[in-house]
Amino acid sequence: MTPSRQAAAGLRDRVEAARLPPAGPELFIALDIDGTLVRRDGALSSRVCDAVRKHMEAGTHLSLATGRGIPGAREVLDAAGMREGAAVCSNGAITLDVERDAVLDSHTFDPSAGLAALHSLMPEALYAVESIGRPRRVTADFPPGELSGPSVVLPVEALPVPDATRMIVRGLDEDPDEFLRVVRGAGLDGVEYYIGWTAWVDVAPEGTSKAAALEGVRRRLDVDPRATVAVGDGGNDVEMLGWAGLGVAMGGAPEPVAAAADAQTGSVEEDGLASLLDLLLG
CATH class of the missing domain: 3.40.50.1000 (HAD superfamily/HAD-like)
Structure with missing residues (x-):
């Protein structure tokens, strides 16, 4: 067989x-x-x-x-x-x-602390914050096909909203294993996070x-x-x-x-x- x-x-x-x-x-x-x-x-x-x-x-x-x-x-x-x-x-x-x-x-969360912590460690990565009823906020356009729906490009300090449903961190040239090590060492508190198929992490409200x-x-x-x-x-x-x-x-x-x-x-x-x-x- x-x-x-x-x-x-x-x-x-x-x-x-x-x-x-x-x-x-x-x-x-x-x-x-x-x-x-x-x-x-x-x-x-x-x-x-x-x-x-x-x-x-x-x-x-x-x-x-x-x-x-x-x-x-x-x-x-x-x-x-x-x-x-x-x-x-x-x-x-x-x-x-x-x-x-x-x-x-x-379920929502304030991504400010996590965003600041990750951006200080990976300033070249792409960042996005999603919430209900607003266009997604991104630091730069993501590679074609990776995100759906409207996005607006803003400085990183303008990304946080108090009622975020998801934050995305997308590495560009980082090795996926090194990317994972950095994320795990960033001390993200009060959130859940999920590693994607490449140098990508989704951050979600705690308990979701x-x-x-x-x-x-x-x-x-x-x-x-x-x-x-x-x-x-x-x-x-x-x-x-x-x-x-x-x-x-x-x-x-x-x-x-x-x-x-x-x-x-x-x-x-x-x-x-x-x-x-x-x-x-x-």
Whole structure:
């Protein structure tokens, strides 16, 4: 048996062992966006879109759970044809009612101290601060395709707002390992932070996570905790993979992410999400 067939068989076994309800209103599936639903080039495959559509037609509760802010989440919601349910944005700082395009829940923080500490250590990095209802504030334009929605370029001292939902630090020439060492040594207090796929860190309000926000959505839906599935590929997905009744890591996910999951599917380039969603359709 080839490695890909072995992986598919193992995923099938784990899905069966989870004893999940069939696709429909008793099932809740949370999906990371980048590297899970959407490929690295921003593309959304037709096979993934078809599997998502079938679950929506069956009545399955689908939620996006992403580090992206609301504008970035909206882009993918529209592309996937997802017009109902909830979307967890900014790593859990915002929960959006998709149908009403209204914020259900939000958590904010003052990024001033963290921004000052990180900027003193990495003055050449790019910085961004997001909040609800305002354009994103950035120190300079980020590389194409990395941010969605409107941004305004301002001096670093003008970035902080008292009700930020996310702060982003994007290294340019830093080695990712050195970047991580600097971030961890910056003494960030009263916040959560998540390391991205490169020299990138998201800073969020203390106590927020995708898992915590998804638990709020689950309670609103009154879905059994064991009837939940979460799929992701990054460090900010670890908690939600442990939260879910069945946590599934994407193929190629870093070892700590794969270790936090109950199962692993194919990579985003292999439409690993579609493979899982098809199995959950029965």
